[in-house]
Structure formats: structure tokens, C-alpha cells
Amino acid sequence: MEKQEILNMEYAIETFSLTKVFADWWGRNRVCAVEDLSLKIRYNEIFGLLGPNGSGKTTTIKILLSLLHPTKGRSVVLGGNATDPKISARIGFLPEESYLYRYLSARETLEFYGRLFKLPSKVRKMRIESLLDMVGLKAVANRAVGTFSKGMARRIGLAQALINDPDLLILDEPTTGLDPIGTRQIKDLIIELAKRGKTILLCSHLLADVEDVCDRIAILYGGKIQSEGKVKELLQRSDKTQITTGHISDMAVERIKQIVSSEQADCVVTSPMDKLETFFIRIVAAAQQQSQPTSGAVSTTQIGNFLTAGESILDKLVSAGGEQSRTANPIEQKLSAQTDTQPAHKGPVAADKEYQTKPDEQLLSKLTEQPKPVATEPVVTDKNAKAQQLETETDEKEQTSKSILDGLTEDGM
Amino acid sequence: MHSIWAVALNTIRQALRMKIAAVFIVLLVVLLPVMGVSMTGDGTIKGRLQTFISYGFSLTSLLLCLLTIITSVYSVTNDIKQMQIYTVITKPIRRFQFLLGKLLGVLLLNVVLLAMFSAVIYTIVIFTPRYFKTDIAETTRLKNEFFTARATVIPAEEDVSKEVEKEYAKLKKDGQLPPDVLASKSANDKYMVWLTNQKKLEKRAAAVGHEIIWKFSDVRASEPNQSLFIRFKYDVSVNPPDSLVYGRWFAGDDRQLPYDIYAFDRKDTIRTFYEIEIPGDAVAKDGYLAVGFLNVPLNNTVVIFPPGDGLELLYKIGTFNGNFFRSVLLLLCRLIFLACLGILASTFLSFPVAILLCLVVFFIASISGFVAESFDFFGEGAGIIYNYTAVPVVMLLPQFDKLNPVDYLVPARILDWSLVAEVFGIMVCIKALLLLAIALLIFSRKEIAKITI
Ligand SMILES: Nc1ncnc2c1ncn2[C@@H]1O[C@H](COP(=O)(O)OP(=O)(O)OP(=O)(O)O)[C@@H](O)[C@H]1O
Ligand SMILES: [Mg+2]
Numbered sequence: 075m076e077k078q079e080i081l082n083m084e085y086a087i088e089t090f091s092l093t094k095v096f097a098d099w100w101g102r103n104r105v106c107a108v109e110d111l112s113l114k115i116r117y118n119e120i121f122g123l124l125g126p127n128g129s130g131k132t133t134t135i136k137i138l139l140s141l142l143h144p145t146k147g148r149s150v151v152l153g154g155n156a157t158d159p160k161i162s163a164r165i166g167f168l169p170e171e172s173y174l175y176r177y178l179s180a181r182e183t184l185e186f187y188g189r190l191f192k193l194p195s196k197v198r199k200m201r202i203e204s205l206l207d208m209v210g211l212k213a214v215a216n217r218a219v220g221t222f223s224k225g226m227a228r229r230i231g232l233a234q235a236l237i238n239d240p241d242l243l244i245l246d247e248p249t250t251g252l253d254p255i256g257t258r259q260i261k262d263l264i265i266e267l268a269k270r271g272k273t274i275l276l277c278s279h280l281l282a283d284v285e286d287v288c289d290r291i292a293i294l295y296g297g298k299i300q301s302e303g304k305v306k307e308l309l310q311r312s313d314k315t316q317i318t319t320g321h322i323s324d325m326a327v328e329r330i331k332q333i334v335s336s337e338q339a340d341c342v343v344t345s346p347m348d349k350l351e352t353f354f355i356r357i358v359a360a361a362q363q364q365s366q367p368t369s370g371a372v373s374t375t376q377i378g379n380f381l382t383a384g385e386s387i388l389d390k391l392v393s394a395g396g397e398q399s400r401t402a403n404p405i406e407q408k409l410s411a412q413t414d415t416q417p418a419h420k421g422p423v424a425a426d427k428e429y430q431t432k433p434d435e436q437l438l439s440k441l442t443e444q445p446k447p448v449a450t451e452p453v454v455t456d457k458n459a460k461a462q463q464l465e466t467e468t469d470e471k472e473q474t475s476k477s478i479l480d481g482l483t484e485d486g487m
Numbered sequence: 488m489h490s491i492w493a494v495a496l497n498t499i500r501q502a503l504r505m506k507i508a509a510v511f512i513v514l515l516v517v518l519l520p521v522m523g524v525s526m527t528g529d530g531t532i533k534g535r536l537q538t539f540i541s542y543g544f545s546l547t548s549l550l551l552c553l554l555t556i557i558t559s560v561y562s563v564t565n566d567i568k569q570m571q572i573y574t575v576i577t578k579p580i581r582r583f584q585f586l587l588g589k590l591l592g593v594l595l596l597n598v599v600l601l602a603m604f605s606a607v608i609y610t611i612v613i614f615t616p617r618y619f620k621t622d623i624a625e626t627t628r629l630k631n632e633f634f635t636a637r638a639t640v641i642p643a644e645e646d647v648s649k650e651v652e653k654e655y656a657k658l659k660k661d662g663q664l665p666p667d668v669l670a671s672k673s674a675n676d677k678y679m680v681w682l683t684n685q686k687k688l689e690k691r692a693a694a695v696g697h698e699i700i701w702k703f704s705d706v707r708a709s710e711p712n713q714s715l716f717i718r719f720k721y722d723v724s725v726n727p728p729d730s731l732v733y734g735r736w737f738a739g740d741d742r743q744l745p746y747d748i749y750a751f752d753r754k755d756t757i758r759t760f761y762e763i764e765i766p767g768d769a770v771a772k773d774g775y776l777a778v779g780f781l782n783v784p785l786n787n788t789v790v791i792f793p794p795g796d797g798l799e800l801l802y803k804i805g806t807f808n809g810n811f812f813r814s815v816l817l818l819l820c821r822l823i824f825l826a827c828l829g830i831l832a833s834t835f836l837s838f839p840v841a842i843l844l845c846l847v848v849f850f851i852a853s854i855s856g857f858v859a860e861s862f863d864f865f866g867e868g869a870g871i872i873y874n875y876t877a878v879p880v881v882m883l884l885p886q887f888d889k890l891n892p893v894d895y896l897v898p899a900r901i902l903d904w905s906l907v908a909e910v911f912g913i914m915v916c917i918k919a920l921l922l923l924a925i926a927l928l929i930f931s932r933k934e935i936a937k938i939t940i
Contacts, residue, residue: 099939139577141936159579167577173570175497177504189493190578234574 086152086242087115093146094133094297107133109297111147115290120264120274122284122305125294126358131277132170134294138275139167152242157249163191166240168248172231176220180211180230183219184237191238198237205233208259224251232260243267243274244264249283261287281354285309293354295361309353387439490580494588499596502558508596511554511669519543523611532621533633537897538610543608544653544893548818551597551604555822556845559593561827564838567935576935581928590923593826597787601822605815630761631714636805636901642701642798647686654682692724692791693782700741701798705774708802712767714816716801717778718898721757724789730757733786737779738763740771760803760898776800805901813902814892824885825849827919831926834933848884856887883921885914 094108108130115121123131135330137231138149140157154161174183181202188198188465194412206212214222219230228251237242243264249257257280264274264287285305292302301308334340502508522542528534563586566572576585616629658664668678694701708715721732731754739748749769755761770776778800782790792798828848832841851858859881890910895902 096937136573136936139573140575141577142934156577157581159581162577163579165577167574169570169573171570173573175501175571177501178497182500186493186497187574187578189496190490190575190580192489192579231574238578 083451084116085114085150086117086119087113087121087275089113089134089147089149091147092134092137092144092149094130094142095145107297108137111294111297111299113292113299115275117273118268118271118344120276120287120289122270122288122291122356123275123277123294124279124281124284124291129294130297131294132246133297135167135244135275135277137164138244161239164241166235166238166243168231168235168243168245170246171239172227172234174219174227174230174234177218179216179218180206180222181215182244184233187234188237193238201237201239205236210256211235225253225256228252229256241272245274246277247279248276249278250299251279252479257283293357295358300357300361303339489564490578491584491588491591493514494575494580494585494590495595498558498562498589498592501562502574502593502596505561507558507561508554508600510689511550512600515547515550515600515607518546518733519604519611519827522546523615532616532619532625533629536615536629536633539615540608540612541893543611544814544818544896547601547604547608548821548892551601551818551822552825554600555593555597555841556829556849557823558596558843559589559826560833560838560841562589562593563833564832564836564841567833570936572935582931582933586834586923586927586930590826590830593829594823596696597822598819601819603810603816608685609811631764631803632716633899634807635803635899636807636810636895637716637801637899639900640703640706640800640802641796642703642800644687645690647683647690650686651679651682654686655679659843666926687794688791691794691797693780694789695782695786696784698781699792700777700779701800703776703778703800706770706800706802707768707774708770708804710803712753713803714767715764715765715770715776717765718799718801719763719780719795719797720759720760720797721755722791722793722797723757724791725787727757727786731755731781732757732788732790734790735781735783737762737777737781738769739777740769740775740778741777742771742775760796770859772860801898801900805903807899810895810899810902813904813907814896816907817890817892817902817910820910821885821887824919824922827926829931831922834926834930839938849887852887855888857885858884859886870924883918885918 089111090110092108092113093106096105097103103180111130111134113134123134125131133142137144138156140155152161152164156162156165175186178186184202184205185198188202193201203212206215209232210227211229214226219227222230228248232248235245245264248260251301252260261283264276268274268287268289276284276288288305290302290304291308293300306475333460372442492713523539526535526538526542528536528538566575572585576582580588616626621629655664665678667674669675691699706715715738717736717738721734723732733750733754736749736751736753737748741748749765751763753761753763778798780790780792825845829841829845832844836844890906893901894900
């Protein structure tokens with residue numbers, strides 16, 4: 075009992091081998107959405123929950139909020155159960171989609187949620203106005219939210235989650251449908267809230283967002299945690315040393331290379347940090363290669379072939395427009411580039427083919443560079459990285475790259 | 488309470504803004520006045536008012552019942568289906584508070600509408616006689632027979648068991664009993680029942696030239712010397728050619744000579760209700776009143792007064808306004824029951840199925856007399872399983888038809904508080920609360936986010 079309390083003091087969210095199995099009415103078609111999940115999220119932490127579609131992120135959140143009953147295991151939120159009004163009063167929740175009462179206006183919506191929190195009317199009015207200001211919907215505050223665009227509805231959803239000034243904020247894909255400014259704003263907001271001592275659980279597919287704000291992340295696949303740890307540590311390639319300098323002359327570079335080679339080491343002048351995107355794909359690909367079960371989508375980088383075969387529909391549409399064909403071409407190139415089993419690239423879309431293949435190669439080589447089989451850092455519980463190292467050691471570089479990408483693309487067929 | 492109120496308010500907004508209520512409001516607002524003008528009844532003002540109040544009340548009741556079912560089911564199932572409930576139930580509100588909020592919202596809406604439409608009916612009823620400029624005779628008739636609330640006394644059924652026994656003994660002695668009656672016990676029992684019914688019928692039937700006398704005691708009107716009414720309906724053994732029955736009626740104290748008796752000669756159509764007004768002083772000081780009917784030799788048929796409402800004595804003991812108000816309360820009891828039913832159904836069913844269930848219950852409740860009879864019929868041969876499954880379910884069903892306010896308002900019969908209290912106790916305090924308790928129990932354990940297809 076005493077130990078329990080200490081744990082509760084330490085963690086804002088704690089789950090004990092949480093398992094959720096969905097079955098249909100007859101008990102058939104069993105879907106294991108979450109399996110043996112043990113999460114520990116400290117107070118004042120920004121925790122990112124990642125994973126491909128259908129990996130169980132939303133299900134986890136629903137269990138945390140008692141919208142679903144776990145099949146096994148249990149969860150503790152803010153030291154108790156989320157159904158307890160004392161605890162739910164301290165939680166802000168933004169669901170996957172903004173489920174709003176279509177017939178209420180923006181202001182009435184916030185009014186309604188404010189009442190549920192039993193906020194005194196003065197505080198409620200003040201908060202509603204400042205939230206409407208913050209999400210930029212003051213001008214349309216008296217319109218029914220049913221008429222709102224997706225992003226506008228999202229903003230009301232967010233305002234709704236913040237109306238009680240929550241200690242724990244649970245955001246399920248908060249930035250979907252938001253414009254870049256809104257996205258930026260949310261990121262700033264999250265960081266700001268964390269500075270003020272709040273805890274945030276964030277689900278997102280936008281890895282850049284997660285990378286920017288999260289302290290720790292867990293990657294789910296098939297309802298299981300594949301990898302968990304501090305973002306910095308997960309992304310750090312421990313077998314490399316990065317020297318960041320200002321602009322230096324080629325001479326200086328040569329000198330540095332000499333020094334390095336005297337240490338019997340190779341030297342490449344690029345950024346040694348993995349992008350989170352690469353890391354994410356690697357983890358998912360590894361899971362798929364081991365054909366781990368998932369009840370969600372098995373992602374591929376392929377595009378439906380009706381778009382790529384011969385003259386694409388897009389092409390037809392834009393070729394009629396003459397002038398616009400310039401903007402269309404890169405899209406087609408991008409699509410064809412991807413079907414050549416090349417990895418997703420972050421290169422700018424408006425570029426010619428030559429320019430585009432380069433970063434792809436760069437990315438490829440980055441992907442295929444295998445870390446030497448050294449002991450992984452203890453904080454990084456990257457189970458699959460090890461497996462992959464063993465597997466790929468005997469392979470040629472290029473074959474490896476293929477197998478990863480094949481893993482991504484072929485499994486789904 | 489705060490959060491219950493927030494949910495209730497939201498429910499009312501939903502019903503109003505999604506235009507669910509609007510359809511019903513428009514229907515009633517249009518139909519009630521139209522009915523007020525177009526319903527003529529038997530041509531008299533009284534008939535007009537009776538028809539209007541009967542149809543007006545039935546229509547209001549039907550539409551508000553439907554509205555209650557639809558709003559209660561819609562507001563809960565829609566929240567679950569469209570998932571708005573995710574953001575509501577994760578706020579500091581208990582699940583039972585959520586359901587109570589929904590219930591409160593639905594009820595408030597319906598109470599307001601009920602009050603509105605009763606007011607419309609009331610206004611139309613009050614203003615119709617003024618509009619038609621009735622003469623004095625008609626006005627008094629309305630005052631005595633419509634705008635009032637009267638006690639109903641049905642003459643006590645006479646004990647015929649002695650006569651049956653005597654008859655039986657006599658038949659036995661004369662050897663006129665059918666042979667199988669003596670042989671088996673069950674045939675004997677059946678024969679006795681038949682004989683009893685026969686004797687009872689005899690008490691309600693008058694052959695040509697014969698007289699029936701009913702004796703009432705403890706007749707106490709609310710005001711001295713106010714009129715009393717005999718309400719009756721003739722049935723006959725042989726249909727007269729013009730469907731008319733001639734009768735001589737008496738009313739007064741017949742216990743000692745000289746009789747102090749009023750007499751009325753009438754001719755009335757068969758199988759139709761009529762009322763005879765009797766002066767208040769026909770009742771003796773101690774509340775005794777005898778009423779007699781003589782089948783005059785102008786007829787050549789036996790005249791029968793059907794059991795139940797064949798003959799009643801009516802006298803004023805309350806007001807129309809009070810009666811009207813209590814009738815509205817009876818309707819309210821129905822609405823409360825249906826709202827709880829709707830909430831219960833939507834805790835575990837999807838919208839169309841829940842609506843269907845509620846409608847089925849509503850219609851069964853509206854013909855509960857028939858249903859109860861058929862269940863009694865089946866129940867005789869059924870075993871324990873039947874008694875412990877179907878019977879409790881039937882017991883839970885309310886009986887809307889038995890307690891129809893129209894049955895009281897049209898004949899201006901008193902609907903007294905004790906009856907309203909009884910209905911409230913059974914339909915609301917027991918049945919509706921039980922449904923609500925089950926609903927709360929189911930809902931508190933429900934996996935809200937579980938999607939069933
Ligand atoms: N009510 C349900 N009944 C049956 N299966 C369900 C139910 N809810 C979710 N699932 C299944 O559970 C798995 C996990 O779903 P979940 O919504 O948690 O995924 P997710 O990680 O949030 O995906 P996304 O990124 O698309 O939002 C999926 O395979 C889904 O089909
Ligand atoms: Mg999700």
C-alpha cells in the first residue's frame with residue numbers, strides 16, 4: 075500500500091500490463107488492440123505516444139479515461155480513477171475528432187463544458203473569452219459549430235480541453251486539420267503548459283511535432299510498446315561523434331579528416347542525428363519484418379497504381395490546364411520515385427528529378443548505415459534495433475536498404 | 488446539481504434546435520384550433536365540447552407521448568453514436584448525473600409543452616359557449632352536465648346467491664336439472680355460474696309492465712338542493728321498429744307513505760347515454776334515494792340496463808377546473824413513465840431499436856385491458872416459467888387506457904385526488920423509478936466507447 079502511494083506521487087499516469095481485447099457479440103473476431111501495456115508518465119512530462127494507424131493509441135487513451143474497460147490490467151490517472159469527479163476535474167481531453175454538439179454556437183459549447191466543471195460564472199466567462207481569443211474564433215463565436223470547418227472545430231475542441239486549466243492534458247492527434255500556424259501555436263502552448271508544471275500525453279502522427287515538444291516517447295505497434303525512452307537518447311547514435319562547427323575552410327576539414335583517420339576512424343561530414351521520421355520507420359519496419367501481429371493498417375509507401383500507371387488522373391486533369399503542368403510534374407515524379415521502392419523523402423516537392431533523387435540517396439544511405447554491434451544504451455529500450463543488427467550484419471548495404479523498404483511495401487500486399 | 492442542470496439545458500436546446508419539438512408544436516398549434524371549430528359532435532354545444540375535449544386531449548396526449556419517447560431516446564443515443572458523450576462523461580460529472588440531466592431536460596420540455604397545450608384546450612373549451620351565444624337552458628345544461636365534476640354512484644349489485652340456491656333446489660326437486668350437471672362436479676360448477684349470471688341479469692332487466700328499483704344511500708352533494716343526474720343506457724331483447732323505448736322514471740324516498748316522489752315520462756333511443764335531471768330535494772335528509780324505472784306497456788320488449796355503466800347516479804362534488812387540472816396531471820404521469828422508458832431503452836439499444844421498443848410498450852399500454860385479458864386467458868394453462876417471466880413484465884406495463892382522463896372529462900365525472908395519487912404512486916414512483924434505476928445501473932457499467940454494429 076505504501077509503495078503504491080509513492081508510485082502515485084511520482085507518476086501522473088501509470089498503467090499495469092493493460093490489455094484490451096475487442097470481440098464481436100459472439101466473442102469472435104478478436105482484436106487485440108492493446109497488449110500488456112505498462113506506461114509510466116511522470117508529472118510535468120510531455121509524453122508522446124506514437125504508432126501507425128490502428129496500433130492502439132486511442133484505445134489506450136480511452137481506457138485511461140474509463141471510456142473503455144480494460145480486459146486485463148489497470149490504470150491509475152493522477153493517483154486515482156478518471157471517473158472520480160475530483161480527478162476528472164483536473165484532466166483536459168481532446169478526442170481524436172472534435173465531437174461537438176452541432177447545434178451549439180462556439181461560445182455556448184464552451185459555456186456548456188464550463189458548467190460541467192462547475193466553474194463560477196465569472197471565471198467561466200473570463201476563460202471562455204480568453205480561449206476564444208487564443209484559438210482565434212472570437213469573430214465567429216456565435217455561429218453554430220456544425221457549420222465550422224474541420225480545423226475550426228478542432229480549435230473549439232482544444233479550447234474545450236483547456237477550459238478547466240487542467241493539470242493533465244490528454245491530446246489525441248491535436249494538430250490534425252490545423253493550419254501551420256495553429257500547429258505552431260499548439261506546440262508553443264504545450265511547451266508553455268509544461269513549463270507551468272502540467273503533464274501532457276500526446277498522440278500524433280506528425281513526427282516533427284512530437285520531436286519538437288516531447289520529452290519522452292513510446293512507439294506502439296500492434297498494441298505493444300516497441301520502443302520507449304527519452305527522445306534525445308532514442309535518436310542519439312551513440313557510436314558516432316558529432317562535431318558541430320561554424321563555417322570552416324576546406325583546408326580545415328582536411329586537417330580534421332587527417333586527425334580522425336589517425337584515430338582509425340572514418341569521417342562523414344553530415345548531421346549524425348537520426349531524424350525521428352527515420353527512426354519511426356525503422357521501428358515499424360522491424361516490427362513488420364518479424365511479422366508481429368497488428369490489428370491496424372500495415373503501412374506502405376505505395377500509392378494506388380491507378381494513380382501511377384501510365385497517365386495519371388492527376389496528370390490528365392492538370393495537362394488540360396497547360397500552365398499548371400509545371401506544378402503537376404513534381405507530384406508525378408514524387409509518386410514514381412516512391413514506387414521505385416525508395417524511402418519517403420523530405421525533399422521539397424517543387425523540384426526536378428535530378429535534384430530529388432539526391433536527398434533520397436542520402437536518406438537511403440543514412441537508413442542503411444548499420445550501427446556497429448555495440449551495447450545499446452541502457453535507457454534506450456530498443457528491443458528491435460538489436461534484432462535488426464544481427465539480421466543485417468551479413469547483408470550488403472544495398473540489400474539491407476531494400477529489405478527494410480520491402481518490408482514496408484510488400485507486407486501490405 | 489450544477490452539471491445535471493447543464494446537461495438538461497443542453498438537451499432542451501437540442502430538442503428545440505434540431506426541430507424535433509417544432510414538428511409537434513406546429514402540429515398541435517394547427518390541429519387544436521381547427522378541431523375546436525370543426526368538431527360539432529351531436530350538434531349541441533355540450534356535444535361539441537365533449538367531442539373537442541375528447542379528441543383534443545387524446546391528440547395532445549398521443550403527440551406528447553411520442554415526443555417524449557423520441558426526445559429521450561434521441562438525446563441519449565445520439566450523444567453516444569456521435570461520440571459527443573466522450574467529452575462530456577470525462578468531465579467531472581457522474582454517469583447517473585448525465586442520465587438524470589437528460590431526463591430532466593426531456594421532462595422540462597414536455598411539461599412546458601403540456602402546460603401550453605392544456606392551456607390552449609382549456610381556453611377553447613371555455614370560450615366556445617360564449618362564441619355560440621347559448622340560451623339560458625343550454626347554459627344551465629352545460630353548467631350541470633359539462634362544466635362540473637360529479638361523483639358517480641353505481642348501484643350495488645344485489646346478492647343473488649340465496650335466490651340461486653333456491654332456484655337450484657327447486658329445479659332439482661322437479662328433476663329439471665340437465666343430467667350431466669348431477670354427474671360431474673365441474674359441470675355443476677359451470678351450471679351454477681350460469682344460473683348466477685342469469686339471476687343477475689334478471690335484476691337488471693324489466694319485462695313489459697314491470698319495474699326495477701335501485702336504492703342509493705349516502706348521497707351527499709357538495710351544495711344543498713342542487714340537481715342530481717341519472718345517467719343510463721337502454722339495451723333491449725327485441726329491437727323496437729323505431730329504436731325507441733318508452734319509460735316512466737321515478738325518484739324519491741319510497742320508504743314510508745306518503746311517497747314523496749318525482750316522476751318523468753320519456754322516450755329515448757336504445758344504446759345511447761341519456762341523463763335525467765332530478766331536483767336536489769328528491770334525496771331524503773339521511774342521503775337515501777330510490778330510483779325506479781317502469782317498462783310501460785307501450786313497449787313490447789324487455790328493457791335491460793347493461794352492467795357497469797348501464798345506470799349511474801351523478802351529482803356535483805367538484806369543479807371542472809379541478810378536474811381538468813387533475814386530468815393534465817394524469818397525462819404528466821404517462822410522460823414521466825415514457826421518459827424513463829426512453830432513457831432505459833437508449834442505454835443499451837441503438838436509436839431505431841430503442842424507438843421501436845418504446846412504441847411497442849406505448850401501444851400495449853394503450854390497449855392494456857385487452858392485453859391483460861389475453862394474458863389471463865393464456866395464463867390459465869401456463870406453468871411456473873410463464874408466471875415468473877411474462878407476468879412480471881406485464882405487471883410493469885402501465886395502463887394508459889384504464890386511466891384515460893377523457894373518460895372523466897367527457898361525462899364530467901370526478902377524477903379525485905386519491906386516484907391521481909394512486910396513479911402517480913404506481914406509474915411514477917414504482918414503475919418509472921424502477922425503469923430509471925435499471926437504466927442507471929446499466930449505464931454506470933456501460934463501456935461508453937465500445938462500438939457495436
Ligand atoms: N470498439 C471497437 N471494437 C472493435 N475493435 C476496435 C474498437 N475500437 C478500436 N478497435 C480496434 O483496435 C485497434 C486499435 O485502434 P485505435 O483506435 O486504438 O488505433 P490508433 O492507434 O488510435 O489508430 P489511429 O492512428 O488511426 O488513430 C484497431 O485495430 C481497431 O480496429
Ligand atoms: Mg487514434
